[in-house]
Amino acid sequence: MATLLVVDDAAFMRMRCSKVLKDNGHTVVEAENGVQALKKYQEVHPDGVLLDITMPEMDGLATLKEIKKLDPDARVAMVTAMGQQALVIDALKSGARDFVLKPFQSDRVLAAVKKILA
Amino acid sequence: MKPSMLSTASLTESELGQLRKAVSLGFANAASGLSLMVDRRITVSSPGLRIIPIGQVPGLVGKPDEVVVAAYLSISGDAAGHILLVLSPDAADDLVEMLVGYRPDAMAALDDVERSALGEVANVTGSFFLSAIADATDLLLQPSPPAVIVDMAGAALDVPLIAVAMTMEEALVIDTRFADDDHQINGLFLMFPDVASLRLMLERMNRLDE
Numbered sequence: 001m002a003t004l005l006v007v008d009d010a011a012f013m014r015m016r017c018s019k020v021l022k023d024n025g026h027t028v029v030e031a032e033n034g035v036q037a038l039k040k041y042q043e044v045h046p047d048g049v050l051l052d053i054t055m056p057e058m059d060g061l062a063t064l065k066e067i068k069k070l071d072p073d074a075r076v077a078m079v080t081a082m083g084q085q086a087l088v089i090d091a092l093k094s095g096a097r098d099f100v101l102k103p104f105q106s107d108r109v110l111a112a113v114k115k116i117l118a
Numbered sequence: 119m120k121p122s123m124l125s126t127a128s129l130t131e132s133e134l135g136q137l138r139k140a141v142s143l144g145f146a147n148a149a150s151g152l153s154l155m156v157d158r159r160i161t162v163s164s165p166g167l168r169i170i171p172i173g174q175v176p177g178l179v180g181k182p183d184e185v186v187v188a189a190y191l192s193i194s195g196d197a198a199g200h201i202l203l204v205l206s207p208d209a210a211d212d213l214v215e216m217l218v219g220y221r222p223d224a225m226a227a228l229d230d231v232e233r234s235a236l237g238e239v240a241n242v243t244g245s246f247f248l249s250a251i252a253d254a255t256d257l258l259l260q261p262s263p264p265a266v267i268v269d270m271a272g273a274a275l276d277v278p279l280i281a282v283a284m285t286m287e288e289a290l291v292i293d294t295r296f297a298d299d300d301h302q303i304n305g306l307f308l309m310f311p312d313v314a315s316l317r318l319m320l321e322r323m324n325r326l327d328e
Contacts, residue, residue, distance in 0.1 A: 009263075011230035012217070012238050016155060054263060082245055083260060103151040103242055 001025040002047035002117055007037040007063065008079065009055045013102070017050060017079075020106045021113065034058025038066050041074070048075040048116045050100070050109070053087050061091055068095045075116040079104070136323040138167055140254055141292055144247030151242045156217055158298060162243060164307075166293040172279060172310075175289050179204045179306060182272030189240030190265045193248065195258040197315030201247075203240040203294070204274070205305040212303045213239060213296060228268060237264035239296070243307065255322035279310075286313050 004026050008014045011032070018028040029044050031037040033055055041049070049067065053060035060078055067074045077098040078091045088099050097116040100108055141164050149162040170178070179186055187210035193199040205213065214228075215221045217235040222228055228236075241264045248259040267274050292307040311319065 010234040010238060012232075012234035015218075015231050056263075081241075082249060083258075103155040103238075105154045106157060 001027065002113070003027040003029065003044060004113065005029050005031060005037060005040055005044065005046040005049045007031045007034070007049065007055075007060070008052040009033055010052070013052070013079075017104075017109060020109050024110055026113070034060070034063035034066070037063050038070065041067055041070060045071075048077070048113060050077050050079055050112070051096075052079045053084055053091065054081060061087060061094065064091055064094050064096055077112040077116050133320050133323065134167075134169075136254065136320075137290065138164075140250040141167055141247060144250035145243065145294070147246040147250070148243040151246060152217075152239065152296075155238070155242070160216065161295075161297045163295045163297070164292050165295060168291050169288045170291055171287055172289050175279065175291070175308065176271060176275055178291065179275065180206070180271045183270050185268065186271045186274050187236060188267045188269070188274040189236050190267060191240060191244045192262040193259055193311070193315075194262065195260040197257055197259055197311060197318055199309060199311035199315055201240070201244045201261065202275070202308040202310075203236075203243065203305055204271075204308060205236075205303075207268075209303045209305055210236060212301050213305075216296065216298055216301050216303065228266070233266045237266045240264045240266075243294070247307075247309075251319060255319050257319065257322060286310060286316075 004021055006014055006017045006028055009032050014030050018030060021028050029040050029046060031040045035058055051060045051063060064076055067076060076096045077100060078088060078096045079100045079102060080088050081102050098112045100112045145162040145164055149160055152160040176182060185207055187205045187207060189203045191201045193201060211221050214232045214235055218231060222232045241261065244261050248261055252259045290309040294305045294307040296303040
């Protein structure tokens, strides 16, 4: 089982995502914005990151790029809303390994985690 | 009436029918989305849809000093406007319970999870509704992240009403019902497109429907 960093400014979405992961045996660390995510990444060195794209201040794409500067091997899946295809493509080009479309099914989150950790 | 304003009378039955179709499709997709989020079947339906003068909107949601819970999204892209999901405190309590599994201690002091859950309901419902309109019109319509307000009805409605009052006489009012096995929750889904945007949407709907 892995340690995963869940980054989302929406507390409800963090809660849902964390529950799915914890119920499946993973350890979860949460961050509610990009700045906090970078701090937690350095503290915890998680095995993988689930990173929301739309966040105030530092958005998911900017956070992804900063995480990649800290750790070029970081394993990240983006969490995205409808209509953000262009941002998803940018994120994949910037090193994200997968993406999950909100609203998400538990199985889709677990599949993304499996893919980024493979 | 000012010449630039749109009136209900100028909407044809066909245009109203197109709007009803977009609502029906959008809400069906929103129900699927919400069900995915909580791993349980939730339905979203619309018992009624109407266009009313903007001046009647405050009376529709309660007395000005009655507390309401409102989740607000703005629309940007090829059209502009505002969307508001308005709930009574009891309905908001029920909706939080439906999504999170417990009732809030006090509506006036919603915690982050409870506030965010209500925001996500508006976000999912509004996004799928806009997506249905976008598909029917070939327009790009983007919702903003949701903001949740707990305030007196008068104050909660100020922002969207002030923003549209100069160009719009009417609002699209969609009676909305969220339900699962244990709850039937009624709310009001209000859409205030600016006049140019509503004209553009209806024009595109008509053109693509021909």
